[in-house]
Amino acid sequence: MTNAPEATSAPRARLDARVDHRPPITQDVVTIARKLPEGGKINLVGLTRDQLRETLVTAGTPEKQAKMRVGRSGNGSTIGGVRDFALMTNLAKDYRAFLDERFEITLPEIVTRQISEDGTRKYLLRIAGGHEVEAVYIPEESRGTLCISSQVGCTLTCSFCHTGTQKLVRNLTPAEIVGQVMLARDDLGEWPEQGAPKNETRLVSNVVLMGMGEPLYNFENVRDAMQVVMDNEGLTLSRRRITLSTSGVVPEIARTAAEIGCLLAISFHATTDEVRDKLVPINKRWNIETLLEALREYPRVSNSERITFEYVMLKGVNDSDADARRLVKLIQGIPAKINLIPFNEWPGAPYQRSDWERIEAFADIIYKAGYASPIRTPRGEDIMAACGQLKSATDARANQKPRLRRRRGSKPAFPRAI
Ligand code: SAH
Ligand code: SF4
Numbered sequence: 001m002t003n004a005p006e007a008t009s010a011p012r013a014r015l016d017a018r019v020d021h022r023p024p025i026t027q028d029v030v031t032i033a034r035k036l037p038e039g040g041k042i043n044l045v046g047l048t049r050d051q052l053r054e055t056l057v058t059a060g061t062p063e064k065q066a067k068m069r070v071g072r073s074g075n076g077s078t079i080g081g082v083r084d085f086a087l088m089t090n091l092a093k094d095y096r097a098f099l100d101e102r103f104e105i106t107l108p109e110i111v112t113r114q115i116s117e118d119g120t121r122k123y124l125l126r127i128a129g130g131h132e133v134e135a136v137y138i139p140e141e142s143r144g145t146l147c148i149s150s151q152v153g154c155t156l157t158c159s160f161c162h163t164g165t166q167k168l169v170r171n172l173t174p175a176e177i178v179g180q181v182m183l184a185r186d187d188l189g190e191w192p193e194q195g196a197p198k199n200e201t202r203l204v205s206n207v208v209l210m211g212m213g214e215p216l217y218n219f220e221n222v223r224d225a226m227q228v229v230m231d232n233e234g235l236t237l238s239r240r241r242i243t244l245s246t247s248g249v250v251p252e253i254a255r256t257a258a259e260i261g262c263l264l265a266i267s268f269h270a271t272t273d274e275v276r277d278k279l280v281p282i283n284k285r286w287n288i289e290t291l292l293e294a295l296r297e298y299p300r301v302s303n304s305e306r307i308t309f310e311y312v313m314l315k316g317v318n319d320s321d322a323d324a325r326r327l328v329k330l331i332q333g334i335p336a337k338i339n340l341i342p343f344n345e346w347p348g349a350p351y352q353r354s355d356w357e358r359i360e361a362f363a364d365i366i367y368k369a370g371y372a373s374p375i376r377t378p379r380g381e382d383i384m385a386a387c388g389q390l391k392s393a394t395d396a397r398a399n400q401k402p403r404l405r406r407r408r409g410s411k412p413a414f415p416r417a418i
Pocket of ligand 1 (some may be wrong): 162214247342
């Protein structure tokens, strides 16, 4: 595993002559399975159905019984909040003992949980090796969205992103990715009794891969984790309730359509290669035209309706009327929605959020061209939980409260930490 130490310790790129022109860091990073200590138990969380069956058979479950056992013992997600094999009373007693000797159901550990005044919850989680990642729960009237991380840090160095200032430490395993969803359900008390009717209005109704990291640089683990999240005997979320956000790892976009089939969001953010090279440096490897070509195929292959284009609003950088018009022209023919994200500031950030009037004028041009152009309301800013503000809190700066420009009329916010 290699990182980009120079890139992360260098001053943040600004849109001026001091811009960093080095090629983007786009190497593939492979997660090497942790070697279990002799006699160590295997974690069942995050195993797909096939992997679970194979694991049970390898451990000595007779082939014939394995299929039924998979349904009953679950992969740690199917059995609701139960974490102790002894309590799985739908299994024979001796089989419970068999499982207990060999396996465990282990989730990341919650280090802190902060609750914003708007109800947003930010979890700082510790995973194997003492690394930390964050997950954020955003409650809304008709749904609850859990934003999860796929890597500790990120290899990419988008100049407006707080996570991008932290070098990649490692990829998360499927267990650590699925574990974030299970933890949120634990915390929200959302494990229905076995056999209870399916609750239509779930607390965690949507999952977005928009936390720390670039999910398509951890493709296999993200794919396997999402299979568990989507599995009817797993966490039973429909693929249309999962959105994967990528900065534009073009070769993996077709695979995402074919092998995951979830909704796709693209961190687009600029309408010329010149500006996008600086904001999203992976653009130097796969430019706007190449990216759009890959996107045109996505809805057909994944059978999803439309792609979300995320567009962070940076004052004087990418927020002109001409940008809005260019954007509309570029995405012509792609079923799309444009999500405008007011820039979320973080300590030392080299940009400012566009003025509200500017954001509205930009949204208006897009809307009149026939595209939905919602402006994302920043959530959980008071606890640094908003888009692009996540960063391992081991970095002391991550806990500082930024000086934020608030929208007119909004009240000051105070975090509640418990
Ligand atoms: N690596 C992936 C997913 C994580 S970032 C990606 O880049 O898409 C999730 C979203 O937050 C992306 O659209 C990203 O561009 C946006 N984002 C990052 N930093 C931000 C900031 N400071 N303010 C607003 N949005 C930001
Ligand atoms: Fe990584 Fe996404 Fe942040 Fe870019 S925006 S640095 S890809 S997490």
